[in-house]
Amino acid sequence: MTSPQREQFLALLRAAVTAGTLVKLTLGKPYGPDATLKNLFVRPVTLKAGPHLTFVWRHATRDITKNHQPDAALAELATLIGRTFLDAHLFTTTKTAQLDGRPDGTARLHITGAAAPPLQSAAHNRPKEYTLPADAPWLRALGVTNDHGRPREGMADKFRQIQKFAELLSHLIAEVALPADRPLHVTDMGSGKGYLTFAIAALLGPRATVRGIEQRPELVDLCNRVARECGFANLDFTAGQILPPEIENPKSKIENPPDVLLALHACDTATDDALAQGIAAGARLLVVSPCCQKELRAQLTAPPVLTDALRHGIFQERQAEFVTDALRAQLLEWAGYRTKAFEFISTEHTAKNLMIAAIKSHAPGDAARAERLREFATFYGIRTQRLAAHLSLPLTP
Numbered sequence: 001m002t003s004p005q006r007e008q009f010l011a012l013l014r015a016a017v018t019a020g021t022l023v024k025l026t027l028g029k030p031y032g033p034d035a036t037l038k039n040l041f042v043r044p045v046t047l048k049a050g051p052h053l054t055f056v057w058r059h060a061t062r063d064i065t066k067n068h069q070p071d072a073a074l075a076e077l078a079t080l081i082g083r084t085f086l087d088a089h090l091f092t093t094t095k096t097a098q099l100d101g102r103p104d105g106t107a108r109l110h111i112t113g114a115a116a117p118p119l120q121s122a123a124h125n126r127p128k129e130y131t132l133p134a135d136a137p138w139l140r141a142l143g144v145t146n147d148h149g150r151p152r153e154g155m156a157d158k159f160r161q162i163q164k165f166a167e168l169l170s171h172l173i174a175e176v177a178l179p180a181d182r183p184l185h186v187t188d189m190g191s192g193k194g195y196l197t198f199a200i201a202a203l204l205g206p207r208a209t210v211r212g213i214e215q216r217p218e219l220v221d222l223c224n225r226v227a228r229e230c231g232f233a234n235l236d237f238t239a240g241q242i243l244p245p246e247i248e249n250p251k252s253k254i255e256n257p258p259d260v261l262l263a264l265h266a267c268d269t270a271t272d273d274a275l276a277q278g279i280a281a282g283a284r285l286l287v288v289s290p291c292c293q294k295e296l297r298a299q300l301t302a303p304p305v306l307t308d309a310l311r312h313g314i315f316q317e318r319q320a321e322f323v324t325d326a327l328r329a330q331l332l333e334w335a336g337y338r339t340k341a342f343e344f345i346s347t348e349h350t351a352k353n354l355m356i357a358a359i360k361s362h363a364p365g366d367a368a369r370a371e372r373l374r375e376f377a378t379f380y381g382i383r384t385q386r387l388a389a390h391l392s393l394p395l396t397p
């Protein structure tokens with residue numbers, strides 16, 4: 001395809017890369033021989049070797065990530081846009097441009113002035129290569145860093161966890177089709193001392209409104225004070241409970257249905273309640289880091305072949321964690337989300353390190369998926385589970 005629209009789109013892309021205003025580029029509608037290829041996501045990163053563009057190639061069952069220098073990246077993109085991928089969506093700090101290509105080589109180009117502010121990870125002038133600036137006032141105010149922007153004694157793991165979380169989220173957000181024509185709404189359930197709530201608010205900037213919900217009022221007051229003092233107009237905290245969506249509770253009410261819902265280290269079934277709220281609200285991205293998986297322990301019956309292995313308490317505990325979180329991931333898939341489960345930060349730094357990220361991607365309610373997850377539940381003797389109950393999906397035939 002060599003349409004003028006394609007050439008104009010490539011010129012906009014080159015200009016954004018050169019000026020450092022590129023936020024992200026998403027290529028879709030693959031039109032090539034590789035049937036497993038779904039999308040390509042591109043965003044700027046700063047590496048030791050200088051500014052690069054990260055390419056995340058999304059295939060049906062795996063992602064492949066590659067970094068390229070800007071010139072090489074632009075050359076490769078020129079061969080892909082309108083050829084290997086018919087659609088391309090460019091977000092810069094000042095405009096968005098959408099190229100809709102057709103197999104016959106024609107295309108439509110739609111450019112709007114709606115700006116997507118850069119993820120802070122895109123800034124090229126950091127003294128150190130952290131996703132969030134280490135000298136940010138909120139990190140100091142929450143007691144994570146000292147006046148020199150270094151982790152305080154005993155806070156190095158927390159500092160690393162916050163940076164890792166911000167990095168992971170910036171990747172996830174680049175993948176999700178989030179609305180560009182209105183502010184994003186983010187809810188963090190069980191926000192605690194707010195480390196990760198501040199991190200996402202700092203990462204997204206004025207593009208998003210972020211709300212933390214936390215049951216301990218003293219933490220809510222502390223976080224609201226720090227947010228005010230550090231000039232976050234887009235961040236607030238509310239005292240309330242994480243409750244299932246069917247329970248009306250004005251104190252936990254989400255005013256704006258979230259586009260992104262977080263629940264990090266919310267104990268036991270609080271994770272399920274948060275997930276159910278996010279699903280009911282139609283959130284595009286759900287990110288949870290489950291802990292204290294107790295609910296299923298009493299129901300778990302070891303398949304005979306595992307009886308000897310499960311004499312050991314530690315294996316029972318790990319089995320309960322695995323079965324709980326694997327079932328949650330399957331339920332999310334059934335509810336219309338593509339899920340990833342991965343280690344969030346090395347176990348060397350924290351034991352609570354599993355993360356499940358779910359991106360809304362397909363129609364819910366697939367019967368074959370329901371059948372498979374029921375077989376999984378039956379294998380482990382599971383009859384009920386909180387998220388399944390919220391989704392009104394019986395686990396027994």
Ligand SMILES: C[S@@+](CC[C@H](N)C(=O)[O-])C[C@H]1O[C@@H](n2cnc3c(N)ncnc32)[C@H](O)[C@@H]1O
Binds near residue numbers: 195243264265266
């Ligand atoms: C382990 S902390 C994690 C805090 C934060 N999300 C993080 O990862 O740094 C869990 C927080 O969730 C809060 N929490 C637990 N269950 C809750 C519920 N049902 N409703 C509201 N907050 C809850 C606790 O008070 C605590 O502050």
